[in-house]
Amino acid sequence: MSELNFKQELVGCFGFPVAENPTQAMIESAFGAMNLDWRYLTLEVRPEGLQRAVEGARVFGFQGFNCTIPHKVEVIQYLDGLGESAELMGAVNCVVNREGRLIGENTDGKGFVSSLKEIEDPAGKSVVIFGAGGAARAIAVEMALSGATRLTIVNRSEDRGRELVDLLEGRVKERCPDLETDFVPWSGDYSVSDGTNIVINSTSIGLYPDVDARLNLDVNSLASDMIVADVIPNPPKTRLIRDAAERGCRVIDGLSMLVGQGVIGIEYWTGRTPDASVMRGGLEAVFGE
Numbered sequence: 001m002s003e004l005n006f007k008q009e010l011v012g013c014f015g016f017p018v019a020e021n022p023t024q025a026m027i028e029s030a031f032g033a034m035n036l037d038w039r040y041l042t043l044e045v046r047p048e049g050l051q052r053a054v055e056g057a058r059v060f061g062f063q064g065f066n067c068t069i070p071h072k073v074e075v076i077q078y079l080d081g082l083g084e085s086a087e088l089m090g091a092v093n094c095v096v097n098r099e100g101r102l103i104g105e106n107t108d109g110k111g112f113v114s115s116l117k118e119i120e121d122p123a124g125k126s127v128v129i130f131g132a133g134g135a136a137r138a139i140a141v142e143m144a145l146s147g148a149t150r151l152t153i154v155n156r157s158e159d160r161g162r163e164l165v166d167l168l169e170g171r172v173k174e175r176c177p178d179l180e181t182d183f184v185p186w187s188g189d190y191s192v193s194d195g196t197n198i199v200i201n202s203t204s205i206g207l208y209p210d211v212d213a214r215l216n217l218d219v220n221s222l223a224s225d226m227i228v229a230d231v232i233p234n235p236p237k238t239r240l241i242r243d244a245a246e247r248g249c250r251v252i253d254g255l256s257m258l259v260g261q262g263v264i265g266i267e268y269w270t271g272r273t274p275d276a277s278v279m280r281g282g283l284e285a286v287f288g289e
């Protein structure tokens, strides 16, 4: 008789609100395909309970956990260390238990870059990024670390836009001396200039239920040799993705980024590489794609 083991390894997601977060469907699909008896728990953690939740994760021996809104910055004070990207961005979305030490990583930007690398190398590219919030910060920093040479940040609120450009021009540029950046306050329809290689929506425009919301963008300025990406996972075929595909652009949807960061999270937690197509299938089943 083989040895019996009724104890699963645990990972999960801390957020508030969190009930609509679909990550469990993606991660547990992967665990199933990997024959791993692991569970990914979707845990509602209110801000005032975050410290105790992190202590709970230590006590229960969690292998790690994701952090989502509103915990990505606050969780840092309860951890034992940070990876390079998380330290640069000042935000953590994935905590990893490394021999009893909880280390904060940021896989949002890495997930985006890994989905981009399936069709294009970011090195040397000129990139327009709409937005300057958490997702934009993660993507901009990781694109710079991956060798993109020009990043144009387009954002509605000037303060947040300039804060991101200051980060890029300061600590990020120390590591990426060839990086050029600029900030464009977003008013009226933005026209993408010739010579741009990659256009990314990292705002929340287009997220369910506002599915027909449009970016202030002159879609006729999108050329067929550009790559157009959107971070919105639900629905994945946003208006931007549809407009860009109609113009012959290569497109990357928000599910690809979500899967990309999930793959990296599982690699951090288990040391094994999951099947990305199984994970995408798990999400598509949820979103009815």
Ligand SMILES: NC(=O)c1ccc[n+]([C@@H]2O[C@H](COP(=O)([O-])OP(=O)(O)OC[C@H]3O[C@@H](n4cnc5c(N)ncnc54)[C@H](OP(=O)(O)O)[C@@H]3O)[C@@H](O)[C@H]2O)c1
Residues within 6 Å of the ligand: 108, 111, 130, 131, 132, 133, 134, 135, 136, 155, 156, 157, 158, 160, 161, 202, 203, 204, 205, 207, 231, 232, 233, 254, 255, 257, 258, 259, 261
């Ligand atoms: N696919 C994935 O794996 C993944 C991962 C992370 C996040 N996301 C998605 O990314 C989106 C953004 O998340 P976040 O954490 O970056 O949020 P956030 O920190 O709140 O930032 C939101 C950004 O969107 C801009 N924005 C929102 N509504 C706008 C409007 N009507 N017009 C112009 N700009 C607008 C904000 O501009 P202001 O600064 O002017 O307010 C800001 O730049 C969310 O929808 C989330 O679902 C996806």
